[in-house]
Amino acid sequence: MSRLEQSIYQMIENGESVVLATILSRVGSTPRTAGTKMLIRSDGKIIGTIGGGLVEAQVMKTAPEIFKSANAQVRIFDLTASENAESVDMICGGRLEILLELIEPNPVNLEIFGNLLTFLQKRQKTLIVSALKTERGELKKVERCLLSDHGITHGDLSLSPSLSETLVKETEKERAPVTVTLENQKFVVEPYFTSGTVFLFGAGHVSQKVGFFSKMVDFRTVVLDDREEFANQDRFKDADEIIVLDSFEQALKELTIDKDSYVVIVTRGHNHDKTVLAQSLRTNAGYIGMIGSRQKRDTIYKALLSEGFTSEDLKRVHSPIGLSIGAETPHEIAISIISELIAARAGVET
Secondary structure: OOHHHHHHHHHHHOOOOEEEEEEEEEEOOOOOOOOOEEEEOOOOOEEEOOOOHHHHHHHHHHHHHHHHHOOOEEEEEEOOOHHHHHHOOOOOOOEEEEEEEEEOOOHHHHHHHHHHHHHHHOOOOEEEEEEEEEEOOEEEEEEEEEEEOOOOEEEOOOOOHHHHHHHHHHHOOOOOOEEEEEOOEEEEEEEEOOOOEEEEEOOOHHHHHHHHHHHHOOOEEEEEEOOOOOOOOOOOOOOOEEEEOOOOOOOOOOOOOOOOEEEEEOOOOHHHHHHHHHHHOOOOOOEEEEOOOHHHHHHHHHHHHHOOOOHHHHOOEEOOOOOOOOOOOHHHHHHHHHHHHHHHHHOOOO
């Protein structure tokens, strides 16, 4: 779940208005991608970043105007021309389209962002559909609704069933905001996905560090071990769930493992690693990684092949786990693992 959306809900629940800046689109090389958001509070403090530099500073400078007028704005920053790039101290050479809007503490916004968090907790794909409402050709306000994968809507924007279906179809393969014009109305459609769940099998030193970093980058984190003295809230303060197993033999039996699941196998022994790996290969996990040397990996692979697994099955496994950065300490190993998980989540080959 995104911490920024949590922050929005907490602020409006406490009666605080906030300016939301969202990168709608980018062309060329820019510091951040479409969908990146930043919050600007009335005292000028920010949560998140849209890339820093003078572009971000200019957006922040516009915020008081948004607070005062309550009108939304779309700002274009063109960094392709050399004089423009120099004027904003940027040499990326891209073009950014940024939506700025006031999120007020009203029942509609509480309903939208409250339900968004609920849907994400339930790991349901969700769309926020925003209609950019204009007067005399000038953007004035944003009306939005929440559209879940079950077709349930919340918010002040009414959509016909046919329009809802069209918007879903137009954006079903997207992971970033898409601007769509239908029925003479411009919509911004933002897909929201769960950030993924990391299942940490083993609760030793490396696992503890991976758990710390995984929460920092918005993975839901579940820790599993058969030793309560290791798998506990004192050692994994930020974990979403801690499960003390009777044994690793049926470690995945009660778990929901799908394409948004990241299985990290870091148990205390080769036999436990093999046991968990065999179970993981029978799931649809989007990522499976196992710690250990190549020699250990090959020994385990040989045993699994003799048990009926195929070479194609084993190609799913990242082992040795983590990016090759020369990591040695638990902290370094954890960083290499988290880096690989981030790449897997983003669909980047490593």
